[in-house]
Amino acid sequence: MIFKKQQDPDNRILFRMRYANEWTGAIVLLCVLAFVGAIIEAGILRDWVTPAAKLNIILPQSGVANLSVGDNVEVFGINAGTIKEINVNSDGGLSALATVRPQLRNFIRKDSQVTIKRQFAVAGASYVAITRGYSAPLNWNYAVVIAKTEPNPADQLSQMVAEIRKRIVPTMDSAQNIMSSLEIAIEGIQQGKGTIGRLINNDELIRRSEKMIQSLNDIINQLKPIEHNINHVIRHSDKIVSNFEKVSKDITNVSPQLNPISKNIAETTEQLPSMMIQLQSTVHDLQQLINQLKSLWILGGSSHPSSKTKRLPAREINP
Amino acid sequence: MRKFIFLASMVGVSIMLFACGHKTEKPLRDDPYDRTMDVAKDAVYYNRLKQAEVNYTKAFDLALGHDDRNSINNSGYNLATVQLALNKIDDAESTLYKTRQELYIRGQNDSKQLDLLQGVCLYKKGLYQKAIAFIKLASTSEDQDIKQRSVFLMGFLSYQLQDISTLQYCINQLEADKTTQDKNNLSAKADVTELKSLYSLSVGDYQKALSQAQQVEAVRRQQKDYRAMLRDLLLQAKIYLTLHQSQEAARCYLRAGETAKHMSNTGLAEFYFNQALLYSESYTMNQFARTKLQDLQKSKSVQ
Numbered sequence: 001m002i003f004k005k006q007q008d009p010d011n012r013i014l015f016r017m018r019y020a021n022e023w024t025g026a027i028v029l030l031c032v033l034a035f036v037g038a039i040i041e042a043g044i045l046r047d048w049v050t051p052a053a054k055l056n057i058i059l060p061q062s063g064v065a066n067l068s069v070g071d072n073v074e075v076f077g078i079n080a081g082t083i084k085e086i087n088v089n090s091d092g093g094l095s096a097l098a099t100v101r102p103q104l105r106n107f108i109r110k111d112s113q114v115t116i117k118r119q120f121a122v123a124g125a126s127y128v129a130i131t132r133g134y135s136a137p138l139n140w141n142y143a144v145v146i147a148k149t150e151p152n153p154a155d156q157l158s159q160m161v162a163e164i165r166k167r168i169v170p171t172m173d174s175a176q177n178i179m180s181s182l183e184i185a186i187e188g189i190q191q192g193k194g195t196i197g198r199l200i201n202n203d204e205l206i207r208r209s210e211k212m213i214q215s216l217n218d219i220i221n222q223l224k225p226i227e228h229n230i231n232h233v234i235r236h237s238d239k240i241v242s243n244f245e246k247v248s249k250d251i252t253n254v255s256p257q258l259n260p261i262s263k264n265i266a267e268t269t270e271q272l273p274s275m276m277i278q279l280q281s282t283v284h285d286l287q288q289l290i291n292q293l294k295s296l297w298i299l300g301g302s303s304h305p306s307s308k309t310k311r312l313p314a315r316e317i318n319p
Numbered sequence: 320m321r322k323f324i325f326l327a328s329m330v331g332v333s334i335m336l337f338a339c340g341h342k343t344e345k346p347l348r349d350d351p352y353d354r355t356m357d358v359a360k361d362a363v364y365y366n367r368l369k370q371a372e373v374n375y376t377k378a379f380d381l382a383l384g385h386d387d388r389n390s391i392n393n394s395g396y397n398l399a400t401v402q403l404a405l406n407k408i409d410d411a412e413s414t415l416y417k418t419r420q421e422l423y424i425r426g427q428n429d430s431k432q433l434d435l436l437q438g439v440c441l442y443k444k445g446l447y448q449k450a451i452a453f454i455k456l457a458s459t460s461e462d463q464d465i466k467q468r469s470v471f472l473m474g475f476l477s478y479q480l481q482d483i484s485t486l487q488y489c490i491n492q493l494e495a496d497k498t499t500q501d502k503n504n505l506s507a508k509a510d511v512t513e514l515k516s517l518y519s520l521s522v523g524d525y526q527k528a529l530s531q532a533q534q535v536e537a538v539r540r541q542q543k544d545y546r547a548m549l550r551d552l553l554l555q556a557k558i559y560l561t562l563h564q565s566q567e568a569a570r571c572y573l574r575a576g577e578t579a580k581h582m583s584n585t586g587l588a589e590f591y592f593n594q595a596l597l598y599s600e601s602y603t604m605n606q607f608a609r610t611k612l613q614d615l616q617k618s619k620s621v622q
């Protein structure tokens with residue numbers, strides 16, 4: 001009916017499309033499908049579907065270093081989430097609940113170091129820095145890590161200054177004491193006290209030294225006549241030495257004969273052990289011979305062999 | 320003819336000499352244990368007890384090396400005997416303990432000869448009851464001389480414990496023994512007489528006791544058994560003191576002191592000289608004892 005009305009020259013239809021509504025519907029459907037595909041491809045849906053991982057951070061007892069709700073959580077430099085809550089536990093400790101991007105869960109492990117830092121070392125907003133871990137993964141149903149506070153360089157500096165002061169002050173005191181002692185000692189020396197003081201202020205010692213030197217000179221003068229005798233003794237010694245040289249020459253002459261003598265002695269001594277054995281054997285034989293002779297009845301012995309026991313007779317035991 | 324008779328008699332004598340001798344076989348090799356034991360025995364014979372101790376110690380070590388139970392028993396016994404003679408009671412006890420241990424390792428649990436020595440050690444420590452228990456054990460030994468000595472020592476100890484019936488029993492036992500009946504065994508006879516003297520002393524027959532002790536002393540001197548003679552001199556001194564004859568007792572103590580000095584036991588000698596000094600009644604005896612004591616002290620200081 002409609003198409004028939006368009007055949008009217010006054011109301012002539014510019015484009016005549018059969019199934020136009022169906023085509024429109026198909027294009028709309030295509031657009032919707034393309035949109036859904038794009039969303040899936042971009043991962044937005046996945047982000048929506050996958051909930052953020054929750055990480056419980058046990059904060060140090062010394063303080064939270066101005067950490068507050070909304071501060072960032074960084075995993076090896078990447079912004080990974082934020083602090084959602086800061087709680088006070090029943091035992092008096094502090095803990096923070098942070099949400100972490102689920103993609104970064106794999107990097108946070110049991111050996112990850114968690115540090116509360118400031119943006120510009122000593123100033124700026126606080127944030128939690130987590131290093132990459134390599135050991136066993138955390139149980140993400142209830143993941144817990146322990147945080148520590150990065151030492152404040154300003155505090156370290158002041159501590160160092162305090163320590164230096166602590167060491168320098170006693171040293172200064174000691175130096176002061178030494179100086180005062182030195183002052184007293186110098187005063188004592190100036191007043192002529194002690195050995196050094198007397199040496200400096202008293203001429204008596206110098207006079208004594210002079211006398212001593214004089215005495216030494218006298219002794220040396222007295223020794224001069226003895227010098228002649230000493231020279232005489234030395235001449236005798238020279239003679240003795242020359243005689244000794246002669247004797248040593250004689251010994252040198254004799255020494256070639258010493259070698260055969262020592263060789264003979266060595267040969268003789270070599271035979272000594274075997275000679276001792278022979279001697280022992282001879283003595284044994286002699287003893288046997290004597291025993292045998294003793295056993296002859298003609299010499300007053302009996303043919304009964306003597307007792308073989310080596311035990312001492314009991315009579316040797318005396319009360 | 321004369322020559323023939325002479326030659327024939329020489330041949331006859333030679334044959335007789337050969338016939339009378341007995342052949343001794345040489346052992347396969349030298350035995351240092353036997354040699355050391357012989358040397359030690361000779362040292363005991365010549366009264367060189369320190370040398371004997373050294374050699375018996377060596378022999379004991381050799382016996383251990385040879386793993387010979389009998390040798391260990393004998394050398395340990397000999398060593399302890401010599402140590403007792405040297406008055407080293409603790410050393411003797413230590414030797415006995417070591418010997419018993421070594422015998423136990425080798426499966427021998429008792430040794431009567433060691434029991435006898437153990438008894439003497441305990442007696443010297445004043446533990447008479449324990450001593451007599453060990454000596455009674457030793458008296459069951461199969462070795463005749465150990466058994467005989469045990470009976471003698473049991474009698475001696477019975478006197479110390481004033482057990483007169485046991486003393487009488489020991490006298491009877493020794494008298495019945497074959498060795499005592501042997502007329503040549505004067506030492507065994509002297510042992511019996513010594514016990515009889517102790518018995519007489521116990522029952523209050525002092526004169527008889529003295530006479531018996533003097534008899535024994537003479538036999539001991541004849542037998543060169545000076546340790547036993549010393550014991551008899553002390554017995555005489557004791558009897559004299561009981562008879563209130565202090566001067567005679569002092570005389571016996573002086574003689575005993577000299578014998579102890581001769582046996583290098585200066586400690587005992589000093590004690591006996593002091594006893595002589597204590598009981599001397601005359602000036603001469605007193606001076607004599609004093610001089611002896613001074614001489615002994617001088618010789619001690621030189622050593």
